[in-house]
Amino acid sequence: MSTEERLERAMRLCTGRGARLTPQRARVLRIxxxxxxPLGAYEILAxxxxxxxxxxxxxxxxALEFLLAQGLVHRLETLNAFIDCRHPERPHPAQxxxxxxxxxxxxxxxxxxxxxxxxxxxxxxxAPSRKVVEVIGVCEGCR
Amino acid sequence: MSTEERLERAMRLCTGRGARLTPQRARVLRIxxxxxxPLGAYEILAxxxxxxxxxxxxxxxxALEFLLAQGLVHRLETLNAFIDCRHPERPHPAQxxxxxxxxxxxxxxxxxxxxxxxxxxxxxxxAPSRKVVEVIGVCEGCR
DNA sequence: TACAAAACGTTATATTGTATCTTTTCGTCA
DNA sequence: TGACGAAAAGATACAATATAACGTTTTGTA
Numbered sequence: 056m057s058t059e060e061r062l063e064r065a066m067r068l069c070t071g072r073g074a075r076l077t078p079q080r081a082r083v084l085r086i087x088x089x090x091x092x093p094l095g096a097y098e099i100l101a102x103x104x105x106x107x108x109x110x111x112x113x114x115x116x117x118a119l120e121f122l123l124a125q126g127l128v129h130r131l132e133t134l135n136a137f138i139d140c141r142h143p144e145r146p147h148p149a150q151x152x153x154x155x156x157x158x159x160x161x162x163x164x165x166x167x168x169x170x171x172x173x174x175x176x177x178x179x180x181x182a183p184s185r186k187v188v189e190v191i192g193v194c195e196g197c198r
Numbered sequence: 199m200s201t202e203e204r205l206e207r208a209m210r211l212c213t214g215r216g217a218r219l220t221p222q223r224a225r226v227l228r229i230x231x232x233x234x235x236p237l238g239a240y241e242i243l244a245x246x247x248x249x250x251x252x253x254x255x256x257x258x259x260x261a262l263e264f265l266l267a268q269g270l271v272h273r274l275e276t277l278n279a280f281i282d283c284r285h286p287e288r289p290h291p292a293q294x295x296x297x298x299x300x301x302x303x304x305x306x307x308x309x310x311x312x313x314x315x316x317x318x319x320x321x322x323x324x325a326p327s328r329k330v331v332e333v334i335g336v337c338e339g340c341r
Numbered sequence: 342t343a344c345a346a347a348a349c350g351t352t353a354t355a356t357t358g359t360a361t362c363t364t365t366t367c368g369t370c371a
Numbered sequence: 372t373g374a375c376g377a378a379a380a381g382a383t384a385c386a387a388t389a390t391a392a393c394g395t396t397t398t399g400t401a
Binding site: 075077095096097112113116135 | 356357358359360366367
């Protein structure tokens, strides 16, 4: 799926929800899609500033906040970075494999892991709202 | 198990491994044990500075680095904070339930989750080195 | 005791993230 | 269509987290 197709899909999703994927927000999303790797907020900021008057951090953080809320991007806690989501249509358990050699990230959506985790949380009397699962390792290509 | 017992256990573990749990490091560990909740590095720093000449951030970060390497504390990625480990005797899968209301954290060591995660990673040709599993939610007491 | 490695101190700075207030844009409705 | 209120974006300042670099002290050991 091309960058343009993804952006169009994102636009459709937002419109359908009454959310506004403004040019600014779409620009952040485009940068993340084209990067094909996780980017820090300040890396995005640098991309956006290219050739234009400099933007301030809150601009990027606000766009990211929106995109996260819409499920269009994910935040990688171990990297303090952001990556676009490949299946933003519906909520899904998101687990990430992060290669410490090349920096690439694979998103897997394993329902079994999510279910087991939910189960364990319930046993401890816990009502989960967000699950963070990140595996750091070395990918096939880097071994 | 009391604070003192835990500190003694930590000392035994380190001695047995040829690692040095120095007074400085033990002090950081004690602060984490007594806190009974996750602390940020700068919170630890503030505790240590109490009544004494001020210490600098690297002091705390270096102690934490040691304690993490020895498995005596864990880092909570979603909170940028640290918490003492309840079963430091041997390596174990560490999963955390983090209450967004009271801030308390429960460590669960669910081998099934770890195994399933390892399995999923392997299927993607991934060789894991570290697994981060953190569930944010509301604990029983807070509901 | 002398040496090398480990631990620690100190200063400075990098990186990541927010609070606050103002201005602009957008949708809606009289 | 023009005014109004809400949402978004701009701008400034700063808070919170983390590390680099380098010198000094301590420690274990030959």
